[in-house]
Amino acid sequence: xxxxxxxxxxxxxxxxxxxxxxxxxxxxxxxxxxxxxRWFEVTETRGRVEKGAIVEYQVGMRxxxxxx
Numbered sequence: 001x002x003x004x005x006x007x008x009x010x011x012x013x014x015x016x017x018x019x020x021x022x023x024x025x026x027x028x029x030x031x032x033x034x035x036x037x038r039w040f041e042v043t044e045t046r047g048r049v050e051k052g053a054i055v056e057y058q059v060g061m062r063x064x065x066x067x068x
Contacts, residue, residue: 007065012059026061
């Protein structure tokens, strides 16, 4: 059989280092409990600023995975 059914979940990855690190953190954490992860899509980026300096990167994202 071909095809399949996929589902996605919304996540927010956070990092004090970079946007890319925030994405990697979210995918790595999700992979601990979600299997068959196939794709991600960044839906928004934002951050936190304190005293004129960036202190945190936040990435809203969708993570897609294949259902068993």
